[in-house]
Amino acid sequence: MLFKEILRISFVALLLIPFLKITWKGPVTVLIILLNILVSTSVAWPCLTGDALETIVQGSYIFGEIPLRLDSLSAWFILTINFTFLTGAWFGWQYMKSYESNPANLSFHYISLIILHTAMLAICVVQHSIAFLIAWEVMALSAFFLVIFEHGKTETIRAGINYLIQSHICILLLTIAFIWVASRTNSYDFQAIHKFSMDFSPLVSLVLFLIFFAGFGIKAGFVPFHTWLPYAHPAAPSHISGMMSGVIIKLGIYGLLRMIFLIHGDYIVMGYVIITVSVISGLYGVMLAIIQHNLKKLLAYHSIENIGIIGIGIGLGTLGMGLHNTTLIYCGFGGGLLHVLNHSLFKSLLFYSAGTVYQATHLLDIDKLGGLVKKMPHSAFLFLLAALAICGLPPFNGFVSEFMIYFGLFSSLKEASTLTLVFSLGSIIGLVLIGGLAVLCFTKAFGTVFLGTPRHQLHEEPGEAHALKLIPQYLVAVMILFIGLVPQFFLHYLIRPIALIADHTTPADTTLTESISAISFAGFVFVGIVLTLFVIRKMVTSSRPVRTDATWGCGYVGNASKMQYTASSFIRTYRKLAEPLLSIHKNKIMVSGVFPTQLEHKTHPYDRIEEKLIDIPLKNIKLFLSKFGFLQSGDLQQYVLNGVLFITAIIVIPLVVKSVEIIISFIEQL
Numbered sequence: 001m002l003f004k005e006i007l008r009i010s011f012v013a014l015l016l017i018p019f020l021k022i023t024w025k026g027p028v029t030v031l032i033i034l035l036n037i038l039v040s041t042s043v044a045w046p047c048l049t050g051d052a053l054e055t056i057v058q059g060s061y062i063f064g065e066i067p068l069r070l071d072s073l074s075a076w077f078i079l080t081i082n083f084t085f086l087t088g089a090w091f092g093w094q095y096m097k098s099y100e101s102n103p104a105n106l107s108f109h110y111i112s113l114i115i116l117h118t119a120m121l122a123i124c125v126v127q128h129s130i131a132f133l134i135a136w137e138v139m140a141l142s143a144f145f146l147v148i149f150e151h152g153k154t155e156t157i158r159a160g161i162n163y164l165i166q167s168h169i170c171i172l173l174l175t176i177a178f179i180w181v182a183s184r185t186n187s188y189d190f191q192a193i194h195k196f197s198m199d200f201s202p203l204v205s206l207v208l209f210l211i212f213f214a215g216f217g218i219k220a221g222f223v224p225f226h227t228w229l230p231y232a233h234p235a236a237p238s239h240i241s242g243m244m245s246g247v248i249i250k251l252g253i254y255g256l257l258r259m260i261f262l263i264h265g266d267y268i269v270m271g272y273v274i275i276t277v278s279v280i281s282g283l284y285g286v287m288l289a290i291i292q293h294n295l296k297k298l299l300a301y302h303s304i305e306n307i308g309i310i311g312i313g314i315g316l317g318t319l320g321m322g323l324h325n326t327t328l329i330y331c332g333f334g335g336g337l338l339h340v341l342n343h344s345l346f347k348s349l350l351f352y353s354a355g356t357v358y359q360a361t362h363l364l365d366i367d368k369l370g371g372l373v374k375k376m377p378h379s380a381f382l383f384l385l386a387a388l389a390i391c392g393l394p395p396f397n398g399f400v401s402e403f404m405i406y407f408g409l410f411s412s413l414k415e416a417s418t419l420t421l422v423f424s425l426g427s428i429i430g431l432v433l434i435g436g437l438a439v440l441c442f443t444k445a446f447g448t449v450f451l452g453t454p455r456h457q458l459h460e461e462p463g464e465a466h467a468l469k470l471i472p473q474y475l476v477a478v479m480i481l482f483i484g485l486v487p488q489f490f491l492h493y494l495i496r497p498i499a500l501i502a503d504h505t506t507p508a509d510t511t512l513t514e515s516i517s518a519i520s521f522a523g524f525v526f527v528g529i530v531l532t533l534f535v536i537r538k539m540v541t542s543s544r545p546v547r548t549d550a551t552w553g554c555g556y557v558g559n560a561s562k563m564q565y566t567a568s569s570f571i572r573t574y575r576k577l578a579e580p581l582l583s584i585h586k587n588k589i590m591v592s593g594v595f596p597t598q599l600e601h602k603t604h605p606y607d608r609i610e611e612k613l614i615d616i617p618l619k620n621i622k623l624f625l626s627k628f629g630f631l632q633s634g635d636l637q638q639y640v641l642n643g644v645l646f647i648t649a650i651i652v653i654p655l656v657v658k659s660v661e662i663i664i665s666f667i668e669q670l
Contacts, residue, residue, distance in 0.1 A: 006036050010118045017114075018107045022100050026093035029110040033089045033117055037082040040121050044075040044082075048493050066128040067189055072496035073261070074124040076337060077254045081124070083479070084246040084344045085117050087472040091352050092239035094469040098359060099149075109149050113240075116142040116248075123251055127190035129178035133171060140167035143248060147236040159235035166218055166228040173215030174255075177208060193262040205265030212259045213273070220252025222311060223281040226304045227610040230288075233300035234364070238355025241296060242348035245303040250340050253310055257333075260318055261501045268420075271319030275423050278315055279430035282308025284609070286437040287578055290444065290571055291605040295354050295364045298445060299347065302390065305434060306343045310336045312427050313405045316412070319420070321502055331408025331512065333498045338490060339401035342483060346389040346398060349476040353383040356469060357449065360462035366567040368456035369449045375462045380450040382473050387442040389480050392435050395523030397483035403519065406431065407512055440574060448567040455566070485523045487516050583608040 013032040017025055047053060052071035070078075092113070099106055119139040126132045144167070148160035178188070184199070185192035197205040218225040229249070233241045260270070285304030292298040313336025320328025356379045357372065358364055373380040389396035409431070412424045464470075483490055491513070568575075575584065583606040631642065 005039050006118060006121060009035050009039070010114050013114050014111050017110050018104075022103045022106065025103075025106055025110050026096060029113060030089045030093050032114055033085055036114075036117060036121070037086055040078055041082055043070060044078040047075040048072050048079070049496055063128065063130055064188070066126065066131045068125045069127050069190075070125050072500050073254070073257060076493075076497045077250065077340070078121060078124050080250065080341050080344050081117070081120050081247045084243055084348050087352075087476050088239045088243040088246070088348060089113065090472040091242070091355070091469060092237065094466060095237060095239050095355055095359070105149070109146065109237075112142045112145040116146065116243075120247065120251060124254065129182060129188040129190070132190075133175060133178065136171060136174065139248070139251070140164070140171065143167075143240075143244065146240045147232050147244075149237055149240070150235070153235075155231075156235040159231035163228045163232040166225075170215050170218035173211055173218070177211040177215065180208065180211075190258070190262060193259070194264060197262070197264040202266045205263055206269060209259060209263050209265060209270055210273070212263075213256060213277075216252040216255035216259070217277070218252070219249060220256065220311075221249050221281075221304050221307050222252075222277050223284045223304065223308075224609045224613055226281065226285070227607060227614055229303055230297050230300045230607070233303070233351075234294055234296035238296070238351050238358065241299070241355075242351035245300070245351060246344035246348035249303060249307065250344065253307070253314070253336075253340055256314065257337075257501055260314070260321075261503070267318050267322030269322075271315045271317075271322060272419075272423055274311055274315030274318055275427055276315075278308045278311025279427055280308070281305070281311060282434045283430055283437075284308075286434050286441060287582060288605065288607060290437060290441045291575055291578070291582065291584060293366055293567065293605075295357070295366055295369075295445065295449065296351065298366070298441065299350050299354060302350075302438070302441070303343075303347060305438065306339065306347065306390070309402065309405070309431070309434065310339045310343070312336075312431065313339060313401075313408075316405065316408050316427070317498075317501070319412070319423075320408075323420070325412070327411045327512070328408050329502045330498055331404045331411065333501055334491065334494045335401050335404030335408065337494055337497055338404065338483075338487075339398075341490070342389070342397040342401050342480075345476050345480050345483075346386040346396075349382060349386040349473055349480070350390065352473050352476070353379050353386065356465040357383075360465070361458055363456065363458075366445065366448050370452045370455040370564070371450070372462060373450040376450075376464045378464055378470050380446075382470075382477055383450065384446055385477050385480065387446050389484070391438045391442055393439075394519065395481070395484045395526050397480045397487075400484060400487040400516070400519065402431065402435070403515070404512070407515065437574075440571065444567055444570045448565070448570065452564045455564075481527075485527065486520060488513075488520060491516060581608075583611060 009032060013028070017028060020028055043053065047070050049072070052069060054067065054069045057066040057068060096106060096109065116139060119135050119142060122135040123132065123139060126135055141164075144160055144164045147163055148156055150156045151160075181193050181196045182188055185196050187195075193208075197208065214225065218228075221229045229245075233244060236244060256274075260267075282305050285301050285306075285308060289298050289301035289305060292301060313332045313334075315332070317329050317332025317334075317336065320326070320330075320332055354364070356376065357369070360376060360379075361369060361372070363369055385396070389398040392398045392402040406428070409424050409428050413421060416424060578584075
């Protein structure tokens with residue numbers, strides 16, 4: 001499967017990059033990643049519609065034979081990873097030019113990027129438990145080093161350590177599940193998971209699934225396993241944030257789908273579990289995103305929201321497997337898989353655009369930005385396009401995948417049991433709320449950052465990004481529009497992955513395909529009308545002089561920048577409604593007069609789940625450990641005595657236990 005060629009290319013790059021000139025490190029990294037993309041894509045693309053490939057690698061005495069399998073599910077994720085890494089590496093090459101004063105740090109960054117890509121490709125094809133965990137660990141460590149690139153900042157180190165700890169909790173849970181399977185089947189092959197689930201009761205299979213779901217759920221960012229995302233994404237460089245949100249967290253989705261394919265159990269219960277967690281994740285993620293002040297943190301919470309949408313699709317497909325309903329299977333898994341691709345596109349584009357804004361203004365605080373559309377028209381257009389896509393509006397890609405999930409949910413209402421009806425209606429209501437709140441959030445984000453007038457005096461005049469930084473963003477934008485206008489092309493390639501997960505051929509519903517065709521036609525008509533109106537407007541206004549003036553102040557003369565909406569004031573009504581559910585701390589000074597001389601109104605949002613599940617338990621652990629502070633007295637004699645007591649204890653306790661056993665045995669003989 002040419003996997004050895006990828007390893008060779010990556011190994012050569014690791015030896016070469018440290019010795020290159022600073023100006024060559026970025027281009028060579030892009031070239032190496034491009035070579036790996038070409039090699040892996042040349043194998044993955046045929047597998048998307050053809051037969052799976054399998055090869056056995058002879059491992060060591062510990063590993064034994066390591067099976068490498070490339071099927072249609074692996075191929076879908078490999079192709080998604082490759083496109084995001086292509087645009088991310090290209091954008092990152094330009095983005096990292098601002099950091100060329102530190103060649104060693106930059107070399108390590110590019111090396112980690114190549115290792116990360118290689119590890120992610122390995123995860124998609126390795127189906128040996130131990131080798132899979134090693135690849136997963138390599139991915140976690142390389143992503144950690146990429147996150148802490150600006151390690152001179154305290155908050156960056158904290159975010160990186162937070163990510164690393166939770167990544168290893170994920171690995172611990174996966175290790176427990178794999179060891180449990182291996183101890184019962186005496187095999188590390190992934191096929192042993194299927195054998196394990198067939199040999200034991202559905203309850204045991206459900207417990208195994210829940211362990212895997214928790215492990216992969218941490219990487220994916222399902223609530224309540226999400227708390228690392230809002231810290232790691234803002235701390236990392238913007239291209240890394242785009243790749244983390246675009247594809248790294250999607251490997252959690254890959255793992256979940258792989259386990260659904262392998263574990264034979266009660267799919268109805270599994271579907272209910274996934275749908276419940278996903279609806280909560282989607283709603284909670286978007287509710288917290290709206291009240292954020294940091295642009296990248298806002299986007300990070302939207303990753304949790306979209307993972308929830310993907311999860312709803314997966315849960316619907318799993319429910320369809322239990323009900324033997326091919327429409328639910330196709331719409332659920334198809335919508336979820338398509339949204340994996342769609343989210344990787346518009347979320348990476350949003351992070352790239354946020355990165356260009358940051359490098360132009362050195363700010364991510366939304367309340368300090370404004371009016372950038374006049375200075376950065378291309379970035380504003382790209383951000384707006386991605387924002388419309390993430391809100392699920394036509395004719396962009398997000399609408400198609402969400403439409404498929406909606407179609408499946410509404411079709412599930414026919415002849416549904418009472419419990420299924422409750423879950424379907426709850427999911428529909430949840431998706432509606434998620435979509436509406438997403439529109440509110442990105443109206444706030446785009447309007448505050450790009451429209452109006454500047455709210456803060458910048459040290460230097462912001463300008464548009466370089467063309468080489470805009471090209472990869474426009475590539476993503478073209479893909480977003482292409483999927484929205486020609487979704488039939490991608491639905492054709494979804495048939496094999498869906499059939500693989502569901503373990504039988506799942507044809508598309510005729511009504512669905514007709515609806516998708518109608519959406520495609522309507523999209524082309526809409527784009528044609530917009531372009532026509534744009535051309536007419538250009539022709540009419542081309543000869544007219546353009547006049548710019550200060551924004552009308554409603555009869556008052558004052559600072560116009562202070563009279564426009566801030567991000568906080570824009571969502572004030574929502575914030576008041578959501579306060580009982582969210583943790584929001586406020587600092588304010590009462591305002592008096594039309595133009596007050598002193599005013600302050602700050603809101604500090606916090607994650608209530610993080611407070612309950614992480615902060616409070618950590619506080620209690622620290623309090624408990626503080627009671628043993630006397631062991632660190634600083635007295636050398638006390639330390640020696642503690643050592644003597646410990647050695648005495650480990651010698652005496654076994655002797656005492658053995659003596660008690662002898663005495664009990666003697667008494668029993670009497």
